[in-house]
Amino acid sequence: MSTLHRLKQTVSTRIQQRPVTQAATSRIAPDETVPVNFTVNGRPATVHVAPRVTLSDALRDHLGLTGTHIGCEHGVCGMCTVLVDGDAARACLLLACQLDSAEIMTVEGLGKPEDLHPLQASFGKHHALQCGFCTPGQLMSAYDLLDKDPGIGRDELPEQLSGVLCRCTGYRNIVDAVAEVAETHPNGLPAPRNCAATELLPRASVGGPSRSAVGVDEVDLEGIAEIRMPQAEPTVSIAVHQQVRAEPQQLWSVMSDTERLARCLPGAELVVDFGNDRYKGRVQVALGPVKLAFLGDIHVVERDETTHTIRALVQAADASSGNVQAEVVVAVDAAGSGSAVRADARVHMTGRIAQFGRSLASDVSKDMFGQFTAALDAMARGEEPAEVKPPSALAMTLRIPAARVRALLNRIRGRN
Amino acid sequence: MKPAPFGYVRPAEVGDAVAELVRADQEGGGKVLAGGQSLMPVLAMRLGRPATLVDITRIAELQQVQVADGELRIGAAVRQRRIERDFGGVVPLLSRALPWIGHREIRSRGTVCGSLAHADPSSELPAVATCLGATLDVIGPYGKRSVPAAEFFTAAMTTVLAPVELVASVRVPLPSSGSGFGFAEVARRHGDFALAGVAVSVTSREGVPRSAVVTAFGVSDKPQRRDLTRQVVAAVNAVGPAPEALTSQLVAATEELADEVVTTEGDSSGSPAYRRRLISALGARELARAFNSSMERSTR
Numbered sequence: 001m002s003t004l005h006r007l008k009q010t011v012s013t014r015i016q017q018r019p020v021t022q023a024a025t026s027r028i029a030p031d032e033t034v035p036v037n038f039t040v041n042g043r044p045a046t047v048h049v050a051p052r053v054t055l056s057d058a059l060r061d062h063l064g065l066t067g068t069h070i071g072c073e074h075g076v077c078g079m080c081t082v083l084v085d086g087d088a089a090r091a092c093l094l095l096a097c098q099l100d101s102a103e104i105m106t107v108e109g110l111g112k113p114e115d116l117h118p119l120q121a122s123f124g125k126h127h128a129l130q131c132g133f134c135t136p137g138q139l140m141s142a143y144d145l146l147d148k149d150p151g152i153g154r155d156e157l158p159e160q161l162s163g164v165l166c167r168c169t170g171y172r173n174i175v176d177a178v179a180e181v182a183e184t185h186p187n188g189l190p191a192p193r194n195c196a197a198t199e200l201l202p203r204a205s206v207g208g209p210s211r212s213a214v215g216v217d218e219v220d221l222e223g224i225a226e227i228r229m230p231q232a233e234p235t236v237s238i239a240v241h242q243q244v245r246a247e248p249q250q251l252w253s254v255m256s257d258t259e260r261l262a263r264c265l266p267g268a269e270l271v272v273d274f275g276n277d278r279y280k281g282r283v284q285v286a287l288g289p290v291k292l293a294f295l296g297d298i299h300v301v302e303r304d305e306t307t308h309t310i311r312a313l314v315q316a317a318d319a320s321s322g323n324v325q326a327e328v329v330v331a332v333d334a335a336g337s338g339s340a341v342r343a344d345a346r347v348h349m350t351g352r353i354a355q356f357g358r359s360l361a362s363d364v365s366k367d368m369f370g371q372f373t374a375a376l377d378a379m380a381r382g383e384e385p386a387e388v389k390p391p392s393a394l395a396m397t398l399r400i401p402a403a404r405v406r407a408l409l410n411r412i413r414g415r416n
Numbered sequence: 417m418k419p420a421p422f423g424y425v426r427p428a429e430v431g432d433a434v435a436e437l438v439r440a441d442q443e444g445g446g447k448v449l450a451g452g453q454s455l456m457p458v459l460a461m462r463l464g465r466p467a468t469l470v471d472i473t474r475i476a477e478l479q480q481v482q483v484a485d486g487e488l489r490i491g492a493a494v495r496q497r498r499i500e501r502d503f504g505g506v507v508p509l510l511s512r513a514l515p516w517i518g519h520r521e522i523r524s525r526g527t528v529c530g531s532l533a534h535a536d537p538s539s540e541l542p543a544v545a546t547c548l549g550a551t552l553d554v555i556g557p558y559g560k561r562s563v564p565a566a567e568f569f570t571a572a573m574t575t576v577l578a579p580v581e582l583v584a585s586v587r588v589p590l591p592s593s594g595s596g597f598g599f600a601e602v603a604r605r606h607g608d609f610a611l612a613g614v615a616v617s618v619t620s621r622e623g624v625p626r627s628a629v630v631t632a633f634g635v636s637d638k639p640q641r642r643d644l645t646r647q648v649v650a651a652v653n654a655v656g657p658a659p660e661a662l663t664s665q666l667v668a669a670t671e672e673l674a675d676e677v678v679t680t681e682g683d684s685s686g687s688p689a690y691r692r693r694l695i696s697a698l699g700a701r702e703l704a705r706a707f708n709s710s711m712e713r714s715t716r
Contacts, residue, residue, distance in 0.1 A: 025432055030421035030467075051424035051469070052459075073417030074457035078521060087497060087524035092417075093456040094525065097424055098449075098471055141521060148501075162606045163519030 028097055038102045040065065041109030042196035043230075049096045056080040056091035059106060064322040064351025067107040067136050071165075078164030081137040082106050088144030088163075107136035108350075110143065111193040112233075118181050118190055119143060128177035130168035137164040142178045146189040154179045196230065227299050227313040229327050234346040235354055236362045240369040245338040246380035252308045252332060254380050258300065264375035266368055271295070277303075283316065287364060292318045292353065308332040322351015341376065343369045419459035426471040430555055430584060433472050437580045438557050440468035448472055448582050450492055453518065453526035454534045470582075478584060487587040492530070496523040507588050509548060509615060512599035513540040519607045529583045532565075537572045537680075538609040538634035540601070546639040547615040547631035550588045556581035569638040594626070595619045596710030598702025601634065602694050604685055610634040611686045612678075612694035618648065618706035623657065625649050625707055630670070630699050632677045635691050640677035644669060648703055657711065662704035670699035 028034050028051045037046050040063060047053075047062040056073075059065045059082070071079035073092045080091035083105040111117035119139055122128070129135045141164045145152065152160065157175045166174060181189070244251070254260050262270045262281060272280040277300040285292045296316020303310050309331040317323045325348040333340045347365060354361075378384070425440075427433045433448075440446025444467030449455060451473075458464045472478055478493040481503060488507050490499060500514045500523060517523055517531065517540050531541040532552060545552075545565035552563045557580055565586075568575050577583065591597070601613025615631045628648035631641045647669035655661040674695035682688050 025428060025436070026424075026426040028424040030423045050421065052419045052421050054418075054456075057418075074460040075453065075522070076457075078519070081521055084524070088521045089524045090453075090521055092460070093453055093522075095424070095449075095452070095456075095469075098426075098452075098473065144520065144524075159606050160520065163521045 034097065036096050036100045038099050038104055040104045041106060041192075041194060047096055051095060051097050053096050054092050055082070055084075055094040055096050055099060055104070058096035059091060059104075061320075062096075064320065064353075065106050065108050066352060069133055069136055071133070076165075077134075077137075078141065079134055079137045081140040081164055083140060083144060086147075088141050105140075105192060105195060107139055109192050109195040110139060115193045117143075117193050118185065119146070119178070122177040122181045123174070126173045126177040126180065128170060128173040130170050134164055134166045134168075138166065138174055142174075142181075143189065143192075146178070146182055146185070150182065150188050151186045152182055154182070157182075225297065225315075227297060227315045227325070229313065229325060229346070230348050235349040236345075236347040236365055238343070238345045238347065238362060238365045238369060240341075240343045240366055240373065242341050242343075242370070242373045243335060243338060244341055244373060244377035244380075246377050248308050248332045248334050248339045250380040251339055251341065251376060252305065254376055255308070255310055255330065255332070256303065256305070260379060261376070264372050264379055266371045266375070277301075281316075285364065285368075292321055294318050294324060296324070318351075318353065320352070322349060322353040324349050324353065338377075341373045343373065345369070417460045419456070420462055420465045422459070422466055423468040424471065425468060426474055428475060430472075430475055430477055430582075433470055433475060433582060434555055434557055434580065436468070436470045437582065440466070440470060441579050443467055446470050446579065448530075448533070450530040450533075451495060451526040452530075453522050454530065454536065472582065480585075483590070486590050488590060489585050489587045490528045491585045492527060492583050494528055496526045496528055496531070499528060506590065507548070508591060509544055509597040509599060509617060510541075510588060512597060513544045513615060516540050516599070516601055516603075516610070516613075522607070529586055532568070532586060533575060533577060533583045535569050535573050535575045535638070536609065537637050537639070538611075538613075540599075540610070540613065540615075540633070542569055543613065543615045543631045543633035543639040544599075545586060545588065546641045547617050547629055548588055550586050552583050553585045553587065554581050555584045560584070565639075566641060572637040591713075592619065594621050594710055594713055596706040596708065596713060598706040598709075600698040600702050602698070612691045612698070614695060614698045614702050615639075616699070616702040616706045618703065618710045620707060620710040623652075623711060625652055625710075628703060628707070630673060630703065632673070632695050632699070635674075635678040635680050635695060637679070642673055642677065644673065644703065648707060652707065657704075657708055659701075659704045659708055662707065663700045666700035666703050667696060670696040670703070673699060 030051060033048045033050050035046050035048050037044065045063055047058045049058055056068055056070050059068045068082055068091055069079040070092060071077035075090050075093045078090065081088050082091045084094065085103050111120050119142055123135065123139065141161060145160050157178055161174060161178065258279065259270055262268050267284040268281060270279050270281045279298040281298050282293065282295045294316035296314060298312055298314050300310060300312045309329065311329045314326045314328060326345050328345045331342045345365065349361060425436050427436050437446050446468040447455060447466035449469040449471045473493045475493060478491040480491045481494055482489045483506060488503065496514055496517055499510065504511045514523065518526065528541060531539055532545055535542055550565045552565065552568050554561050554563055554577065556578060563576055570576060596618045598616035601610035603610050610633065612634045618628045619626045625645060625648045628645045629641060630644055631639050633639045651662055651665040655665045674692040678688055678692045678695060680688065680691065
């Protein structure tokens with residue numbers, strides 16, 4: 001007690017002697033939200049968080065990366081295991097604000113549905129999951145283990161994999177799955193399959209769930225950032241070719257007027273024209289109970305009057321569901337008595353919307369282009385297209401095979 | 417399971433960290449955040465609600481590990497996994513104990529000094545530090561002081577640290593020739609806190625034990641260090657060094673030890689009698705092993 005007493009007496013005098021060097025000290029008040037920049041799966045990301053927000057919440061709620069599951073939220077179950085600066089760690093025991101400039105890898109970075117990491121493929125082969133809830137944690141823990149110690153023996157696996165719980169009692173199959181990868185890759189675990197190797201894009205920062213992405217009053221009027229497309233394979237590639245009645249020159253008169261062009265896209269609206277062919281715009285998409293509102297940047301990078309081609313880059317975010325980036329090319333050629341409209345798009349999706357699956361995302365995107373082409377044709381021929389409104393649930397479900405919508409709804413229910 | 421709101425400050429220098437602790441102490445209470453692997457669960461369950469966390473992990477001085485002057489010096493921001501990976505075998509008892517701490521995923525972030533400052537009575541590192549006679553370097557507003565591990569832990573999760581002080585580093589003696597070590601614990605499953613465990617250090621010369629120390633943990637409010645040199649000498653004289661025979665011979669001594677050090681109440685995981693049995697069995701076995709490895713090391 002005497003030490004403490006002595007300390008208390010010396011404290012007040014020492015404070016004046018040792019002022020904090022503010023320049024080197026980061027300080028966040030309890031109710032303050034600050035931007036934190038780190039790298040997730042090779043891509044730069046920014047989250048705006050208060051000090052008490054954990055990495056697991058930041059990944060899920062702010063970046064839409066819901067592959068990182070949350071179980072106990074106090075470090076026991078291992079569901080939220082991710083790699084932080086190369087080592088597996090519990091995301092629920094880390095504060096997002098601690099991690100600026102850290103490199104984080106989540107299960108989303110490990111592989112893609114069409115290009116699984118060997119660990120993921122092995123989990124499938126060995127039926128190493130029943131309910132699947134622990135699977136992301138198991139995969140990330142196993143990745144860390146085999147990455148550092150590729151030749152590890154099977155006998156050591158149960159203890160080494162004990163940091164992530166499985167309540168379906170599926171450990172035997174999990175050990176089998178990891179053991180096979182250890183045996184087939186004794187000299188080193190293959191690299192993750194969905195991590196960008198280089199810096200890809202200045203990602204628009206994604207706010208928390210409280211930040212609406214639709215409110216006009218929240219639109220950043222500063223202009224738009226340079227949009228760079230990811231080098232990875234797009235989530236969806238769309239090529240729509242459609243014969244229309246209008247002549248190329250008529251179509252081009254609409255296409256060269258961005259405001260009129262935007263009105264041809266269902267649910268779209270230009271919000272701000274910054275000049276230099278840079279715009280802020282929004283698109284609403286309704287799909288049954290799913291309602292997405294994307295607010296984002298558009299940059300028309302090419303207008304070629306001779307070939308009747310425009311090319312635009314789009315980068316948009318929905319507050320809770322994720323990000324979309326797209327490169328869109330629309331070209332018009334004379335064909336028969338009218339024209340052929342060719343629309344090609346490479347669409348990159350991250351976050352929850354990426355989980356909708358390729359086929360559904362492709363269907364929705366194609367449908368929107370179909371409607372766009374029809375509206376473009378109508379406007380080019382002097383007819384005003386029908387009032388701009390989001391694609392309705394009815395309209396979408398009529399065009400998209402019912403089974404796919406059902407599958408989506410099941411997926412959404414399963415996740416809530 | 418979300419923590420209550422708290423302020424966060426990340427100083428770049430040790431002096432600033434102390435100044436922040438002083439400031440926090442006057443404004444609702446502060447807590448040092450290093451690895452956070454024990455602190456974050458406390459916050460999540462709202463068992464603790466500090467007004468400010470002082471994150472010391474980016475202080476360059478505290479990220480240092482040095483082997484010098486017969487000691488391994490580990491800074492407060494150094495993570496357990498780094499010692500496990502890069503300094504394995506430098507202090508054999510530490511290398512033995514580290515894999516028992518939580519899981520790999522915990523050791524990726526958890527710090528050596530953080531475990532010591534947290535002072536959970538069933539955790540491994542306080543026992544190791546006590547067994548080896550490590551020294552903790554403590555920094556506070558008045559300056560620095562060095563505290564031997566034997567004096568650092570005062571009760572369950574309680575140390576001599578004042579709220580405005582932090583552990584800057586721990587210095588662990590390197591092994592001398594002719595020393596051997598043992599470590600064992602029993603937990604409900606790997607990574608859980610130990611029901612009972614022992615850290616053992618033995619030195620010998622020419623087949624004769626010179627010192628034998630057992631530190632028991634998980635069985636009272638802090639690590640319990642006992643000198644069993646006399647008993648080990650007697651046992652070696654009686655039955656020789658063969659591990660199995662020596663273990664059996666030592667059980668009487670370690671039963672006596674267990675009776676003395678096990679003071680914890682029983683719980684659903686084990687009665688006091690069970691914990692005594694564990695200390696006795698693990699203590700005898702690890703003493704015999706440590707003595708045998710001390711002879712190997714001295715002949716090299």
